[in-house]
Every structure is written in C-alpha cells, then in structure tokens.
Amino acid sequence: MSARGMRGRTPWLRPSALTGALILLVVLIGAVVAPVLFPAGPWPAVGVPYTPPFGSLAQPFGTDTLGRDVAAGLFYGARVSLTIAIVATVAALSIGVLVGATAGYVPGWCDDVLMRVTEIFQTIPNFIFVIVLVVIFQPSIVAIISAIAIVSWPPIARLVRAEFMSLRNREFVLSCKLVGVPPLKIIFTEILPNCLSPVIVTSSIMVATAVLLEAGLSFLGLGDPNVISWGTMVAIGRPALRTAPYLSIFPGIAIFLTVVAINLVGEALNEALDPRRNRG
C-alpha cells in the first residue's frame, strides 16, 4: 500500500480510534438516557444495601452502602462528568482564544502583559487552585465549572498566540489590512479559522483533563451535593473497600474508560487535522 494511502484514510478507521469513538458514544448515550432508564434518579434506595453485582437484572451493578442502585449512579454520573467537562472546556476555550488572539495580534506591551498573566496562572498548581476556588464559592456545578475553566485556559492562550504571531504577517492577512478590513473581522474570519485544528486537538485533551479534575474534586468531597458523580461514588464506596470493593471499582472504571476514549479520539483528530504528519 502506498504511504499516501495509509496516511490519507486511516486515522478514523484504525482500531484505537474506533474503540475510543465507540466507548465515548456509549458514555454519551448513557448520559442522555439516564432519566429514561432511572426516572427516580440515583438517590432512592432500591434494594438491600451491599447487594453484590451481577446477581440480579434489577440491580446489575449491585447496590451501595445505603441500598442505592450503582447502575443508576453510573448513568447519572456520566451526565454530570460530561456536562462539567464539556462546559468547562468551552469556557476555558473562550478565555484562551480571547487572550491568545489579543496577545498574538497586538504586539508590544499588550502581548507582554497578557503573557505574564498567562504565566502566573500556569504557575499556580492547578488542582490546589481549583480546590481553593470551589471551597470559597461553595461546591456547586457552576462553581466547579468556573474553577476548572479558570485553571485550564493558559495552554490554549499560548497556542493561539503562537499561531496568530506566525499568521499575522502572511500575505492574505496583509492584503485584508490593505483594503481596510476592520481588525476584529480579520481576527475572526481570516486568522482564527486557520489555527482551528491545533486548538480543536488541544481542547479534546482538555476535556479528558477536566473529567479527571472533576473526579478528583468530588472524591475529596467537593462535588455538587445535589448531583451524583463518579468521584463521589468512589468516595462513598471507599470505607467499604474490604467488604464491597466493587463500589469503588465500577465508577473508577467509568472514569478510566471515558478518559482513555477521549484521548484515543483526540489522537485520531490530531493525525487527521495535523498536515505536518502527512509529510513523512
């Protein structure tokens, strides 16, 4: 097979990319159908506490310390994890693009100041910063999303800035300037579309990081108390680690598979969108 044929069509059809897409699809469907399958929500007790998994069709994943359905928790957890991760990533993306585009398009003091600010946010340890923000603003979905967005935008800002700096003096941008296209229009219709692919790849990995951040937060007891989350489920199961390890194992597998899937899809995206790879 020619090199071109192999590289040209494979990224999406490779087993790893297909596996990732399939897992992600299952998690997405699970998140969507949760209220249909479990109309009562994840909180009510449905059976005897500590019912082991794989025993009955009614509770295929068993019940937890208070007799709540583990399966319901897993489905609703998918909703919470994905919502928080995706919304936080979109928010971080907006901040990052705004900062990076401004810094990359306006050289001089504006660039300097924005890059210093970016550096400051990159220096503060992410997870500890998220913890402090969530504690101060009280755990809620909005607080968690905002906190994750506040710590996640710097890589996007740096990326967009670098792309803008390399693009801002290209002929097609200069010709726009020459004929009097307003700067904002140049930024949004000319430069931004041209640096979209690395931004998309980076943000796909950010979604995975956000899932891990949220899981860590809720494991520490900083999840929104009104919704179930995979990290919360591990924390609930932890005291029963010796007697009912499945309570900690199942939600952990859910987090693990989701993060793996997002990474695999991100890798395929990277190869499909990165023209430099097609060189060799």
Added chain:
Amino acid sequence: MTRYAAFLIRRLMQACIIVVGIVCVNFVVVHLAPGNLAEVMAGQGGGADAGYIAALKERFGLDQSLWVQFGRYVWNLLQFDLGYSFRESMPVSVLIADKLAATLILMVSSLAIAFMLGVSLGMLAAMRPNAISDVVISLLALIGYATPLFWLGLLLILLFTVKLGWLPSGGMRTIGVPSTGLAGILDIARHAILPVVTLTVFYMAVFIRLMRASVLNVASLDFVKTAYAKGMSFRQVYAHHVLGNALLPMVTMLGVNVGGILGGSVVVETVFGWPGLGRLTFDAIFSRDINLLLGILFFSSLLVVVTNLVTDLVSAWIDPRIEVSK
C-alpha cells in the same frame, strides 16, 4: 558581567513578577468570597470566637480601604506570615513547615523514578516509531495518564494490603517501631511504596509522552542526518546526538510538573493517610479552613516558581544557547 549573570538577573526579575502576580491572584480570590471576609473564614471554620474574628479583621484590615488592605496583605506575605489556623490552633506557616518533609519524600522519589522510567521508555518508543515496542509503551502511557490517582491508590491497597497483606494500607510509621535509625527509615520506606507508586504511574506517563515527542523532534533535525551521512551507526547517533538534545527540554518539564505533583499528592496522601501537605489540604477542605488553604496555595505556588527558576538555570548552564534566546 558575564552573560550567565545577566541571564540569572533577568530570570530572577521574571520570577519576582510572577510572585507578585500570584500574591495579586490570592488577594483577589480572598475578596471574591461572598460576604464579610472575616465572618466567612471564621464561620466556615466553625464556631470561631469573637477574638479570632477580631484578629482576622485586624490581619486583613477590613475597616480600611482596599489599597491599605492589599498593602497589609503583601506585607504579611513578605514576612512569610500566612496567618493563623483556628482549627489547628497554630500559625499556618508552622503547620506547612511541619508537613513539608513528608510530602517532599513522596514528591522527590516519585518525580525521580517517573523521570528516569519516562525518559528511558519514551526514548525506546521513539527509536522505532510505530513498531510493537512503541505501541506497547504508548499504550502504557495512555493507561497511566487515564487512571485517576485516587482510584489507582485504592486498587493498590486492595491488592497489596487487603488481598496479599504485604504492605501497610496507610500512615507513615508503624506504632512501636523505633522512629530513628535504619529500622525507622525502612519502616517509612515500606509505608511510602504504595503512595510513591501511585504518583509515579501518572507522571511516568507524562514523561513518556514528552520524551517520545522530544526524541522524534530531534531525530528529524539536519544534524542527525549529517551524523548518519558521516557514517555513524544508529546506536551511535542516538547515544551521542539525539539523547542529549532530547533530554534538554525535559529538564524544564521536570520543573513544570512540580505543581501537578503537589496537586496529585492531595488525593494520594488522602487515600494513604500520609501526614504531609496533601493530607493537611484535605483536612483544611474538610473543616473549611480557608486561611490554611490560602497559605497552602501560596506556598505551593512559590515552590513551583523556585523549581522553575532552578530548572531554567540548570538548562541554561547546560546549553548556553538558551541565555541568548530568552
């Protein structure tokens, strides 16, 4: 003045700017807290007395203008006065100093192991891209990256403590074992194995990915082609030309990941009951001790600034080109 001295001074100035910025961020975060600051802090701490509230008001100068408050805040931090923890009945700086050693044990050993394993495996993977070795190592990196630290910790406890009974499930020492001498050190090492492994797995994955990309990048440069052209073997080229050049950016990455490892130690120390900064953070979360949390945040940011400074100076010392380019 030598070039290196000039670089050192410029880099120190940069670090100072970052520290000032971190102080500003901390100050803003404190004042974003809804409600009266002193009451929020004391109230979340639970059942504080009037004296403590008065002390907090005095510390933050709450009856003064915002500028005076900021000046006072900076002045306190400059003296490394991080305030007082009502819950622990101790100054925050003393609490942090007490717990630092335990965290450093975990941090330094897992960073060192993760760095060595990550660099060798990343190199191995990049030497034959897309070969079976590369696929296996990249899979390992993916698994290591995607496994939540707290979950991996629980799985290790399940296997090595509950099922096999080989290792202690938590804490740092066994009661009754002498705390000094060889026996004491071995006892701590036995307790440290599981938390260190947990932290190592994630950062090994990070370093594998970075090293693999770095080697691939260097291997595509012209001087590598020249080396082949003058008749060097594959082994020689990688040992003499690629390895050193690919390692250089990794030194910087070592510093960059210190912040992440501090964050990771919060969950790991919580899972293993390791009495360090991470466990202190968890206790502060649990008792909503905001003053203590802010102190930990400030201190760990400072630690990151210092390690970044050191790794930058080291890489500029190894490679003089960096002085010029920055």
